[in-house]
Amino acid sequence: MKSKFMLFVWAALVTIVLIGSLSFARQGIGLITEDFASSNDISWRIEEFYEYIGPAILNPIDKEEAMKKITVTDSEIEEHRTRYGTLADQLSNIHDQYASRIADAKDNGNEDLLTTLVEERNKKLEDIKKNFESDAHVEAKIRKAKERVLEQYLNEIKMNSFSLPIAYTLTDVDTGETYTFGDTYASSIYKKEFNASNGYLKAYSLPDRHVRGDWSSISYDDSEVYVTDEDILNMANPVKLFEGEVIIPKTVIGKGGELYSQYKDFNRGKSMTFAFYLIGLLALGALLTVAKFQKEWVTETAFANWYSGVKVDAKIALLFATSFILLGYVESHSNLHNFFMYQSLGRWGVWLTSFIVGGVIVTAFLAFQLVNIIERWKQIGVFEADLKNSYTAQFFKALQEMFLNRSIGVQSFILLIGFFLAGIGFVFAAMNPFLVVVYVFCVVFFALPVLYIFIKRSAYLNRILKATEAMAAGRLNEDIKVEGSSPLAQHAKNLNNLREGVRVSMSEQAKSERLKTELITNVSHDLRTPLTSIITYTDLLKDETLDAEERAKYVDILDKKSQRLKTLIEDLFEVSKMASGNLELNKQRVDLTQLLQQALAEHAEEIAESGLDFRTTFPETPFIAYVDGQRWWRVLDNLIVNAVKYSLSGTRVYITLRKMGDNAEFVVKNITKYELGENVDELFERFKRADTARHTDGSGLGLAIAQSIVDMHNGQMKIELDGDLFKVTVTVPAG
Incomplete structure (x- = not known):
């Protein structure tokens, strides 16, 4: 709980520093030197004053003179004439418009309405005919419509009211005519002089934006004509130059003045902005001292465990989204002066809410994301695994598999x-x-x-x-019909092959049943043989006439048969445990070279007595693998014992240990003493021996035990037979 609290405190301090830093970079220096008169709110009003004082007061357009400058082109006349089609089309349309109304008036006996409609129709028909007969008639209509639109436009300019109480004294440089408003000698918050050295005031007869070609604010269309930009510019007067001065009296910001409330808001915003900068400096100091970031605030949370399972590309997308949200938030809240100027109690609540949600929470989450990425980057192999498991990697893998x-x-x-x-x-x-x-x-x-x-x-x-x-469901009687050569047809062929494979599998199952029967027979034989000997010699020992030498001989035989029986039972139990999965491995780093040397040394005496020539090849340096040392020694021991028992006397036995790619490979090759059948896979079966007469010692479980141990290590064991050459290859992952 404390970690979460400290993380959010840290995030709040960071958010304050970010907002304050961006705000100061944008407006801090300017705010130090800026006064109320140079503020944006006043500046655009002053510009508005200079834009409209010419058209409204100093250089207004004379309406009568402007109307004389109106022009009507031949193209305008033709466009007006044919706007609604040919003469026949327009006459037909007028007749159609009035036909039903005139008919209704006749049916209702309304003579006054009938007369009015007929006169109105005839007047329009006559006007249309004149349009096609006389250019002067059309020109007069267009000119009248343009006069109406231009008059409306000039009235709109003159009606423009200035939003500032500005005083001025301005004199026409050419005519000497002076225009005065208010007291220009009063104390002022803004003052500008116009003269030869400072520059004269240029008074246009059109708003400055229209002189620059910006007509977006003008609407001078009419149902009959369209007034062009050229029409507007043609009626403009020449530019006049004025000297004098323009001021904003100081009284307007005094108590009760027209701009008093705005002046108070400006100064309040300025003071509170600098107060926020001071808070930002204190926050920065806290971040560098008592509130230094600690990664434990992030890593020791339940959310961190859940977030670690999120795909890395989803994390990157979230990181970019969070960064853009934070940048957007800081950007939108960096204009502190304007906010503090117009803030109210309600706006403070909105700001505080957005500060917590858009600033603190987003900053905390961004810090959490960065720490998570950095920590996972530090862990060897983790970031690479995250990339392989990402949605993007899975998508391209799926695309490739497609x-x-x-x-x-x-x-x-x-x-x-x-x-x-x-x-x-x-x-x-x-x-x-x-x-x-x-x-x-x-x-x-x-x-x-x-x-x-x-x-x-x-x-x-x-x-x-x-x-x-x-x-x-087991219905294997019918093949799937193969149609054409499409991939689906090939799939149908594969399913047919699979069906045939199931039939083969059923045959193998019958074979397995046969091997089970042989297993029971072999187990019974191998257990009964030593047990019979034990019973027989036990009975012989009951003869009191036996001398000490014979008794010792019988006891020695009983001991050997008992050990034989014990070995059989222990091997049988071990195979059963492996088959049932109840045997656990104790894997550790083991030197396979040393383990092989120990196994060979264990049987050095037997090898010397066997008359076999053992040729070994293994690495001179330690060969490390992650295995259960005790169990893996059993694999090596069983294979070496198997080679000693079943190799033809006087031949060579080759034992090789080497590294093949990422695996360790152990190979035993020897010439067999007994003739083996073609099906070498049955040698892995329990109680199977190369000595089919079962005259040799051993349980017949050596290869079965070795196979089970290799399988438990996720390795492979393979037997190859070429005539009398017997080869066993065992591979296990090295590491």
Whole structure:
């Protein structure tokens, strides 16, 4: 709980520092020197004053003179004349417009309305005819409409009111005429002088923005004409130059003045902004001293454990999103002066909420993300594993696997592109009717054939799935019909092969039952033989006439047979444990070279007596693998004992230990004493021996035990037979 609290305190301090730093970088220096008169709120009002004092007061356009400058072009006359079609079209339209209304007036006997409608219709018909008969008639109509629009525009300019109580004394440089408003000798917060050295005031007869070609704020369209920019500029007066001065009296910011409240807001915002900068400095000091960031605030949380399982590309996306949110928040809240100028109790609540949600929480989460990434980067192999397990890697892997069967991949890709283009084409066709023809052509000659093939393949796939269900239920009588040479047809062939494999498996199962029977027989034989000997010699020992030498001989035989029986039972129990999975491995780092040397030394006497020539090859340096040393020694011991027992006397036995890629490989090669059958896999079966007469010592479980131990180590054991050459290869992951 304390870690979470400290993390959020740290995040709050960081957010304050970020907002304060960006705000100071943008407006801090300017705010130190800025006064109320140079603030943005006042500046744009002053610019507005200079823009409109010319058109409204100093250099207004004379309406009568402006109307004389109106021009009407031949193209305007022609456009006005034919705007609604030919003469016949327009006359027909007028007749149609009045026909039903005149008929209704006749039917209702309303003579006054009938007369009015007929006169109105005839007047319009006559006007249309004159339009096509006389250019002067059309020109007069256009000119009158333009006069109406231009008069409206000039009235709008003159009605513009200044939003500042500005005093001025300005004199026309050419005529000497002076314009005065207010007391320009009063104490002021803003003052600007215009003269030859400072520059004269240029008074335009149009707003400055219109002189620059910005007509976006003007609406001078009419139902009959369109007033062009040229029409507006033609009525402008020449620019006049004025000297004098313009001031904003100081009284406007005094108590009761027109700008008093704005002045108070400006100074309050300025003071509170600098107070925030001071808080930011204190926050920075705290971050460098008492509130230094500690990674334990992040790592020792339950959320950290959950977040570690999130895919790395999702983390990166979240990191960018969080960073942009924080940058956006700091950006939107960095204009502290304006905020403090216009803040209210309600706005303070909104600011505090956004500070906690958009600032503190986002900053804390961003810190959490960065620490998580850095910590996982430090762990060897973890970040690489995260990249391999990412959504992006899985997507590209899936995309690659999509083309394992290139035909299916290409067809699926074309199908996806086709559907995508069909959607795009539909949108464009809806936007442009001309493209409908192209779209229909593509649908008929491309989309529909592709759709037909897709449906046909889907139907074939469903038939294959139904046949697969029948195979899973054990109904193996019918083959799946192979149609064509598509990937689905090849899949049907593979399923047919699988069905045949199931039949072979059933044959193998019968073989397994036979081996089980042989197993029981062999177990019974190998256990009964020593047990029979024990019983026989026990009975002989009961003879009191035996001398000491014979008695000792019988006791020695009993001891050997008992040890033989003990070995059989212990090996049988160990194999059973391995088969049931109840045997646990104690894996550790083991030097395989040393372990092999120990196993050979254990049987040095037996090897010397066997008459066999053992040739060994193994690394001169330690060869480390992660195995259960005791169990792996048993594998080596069993294979060496097997070679000693069943190798032809006088031959060589080759034992090799080497590294093959990431695996350790142990190989034993010898010439067999007994003739082996072709099916060497049965040698892995329990109680199977090369000595089929079962005259040799041993349990017949050596290879079975070795196989089980190798399997438990995720290794492989393989037997190869070439005539009398017997070869066992054991591989296990090295590390």
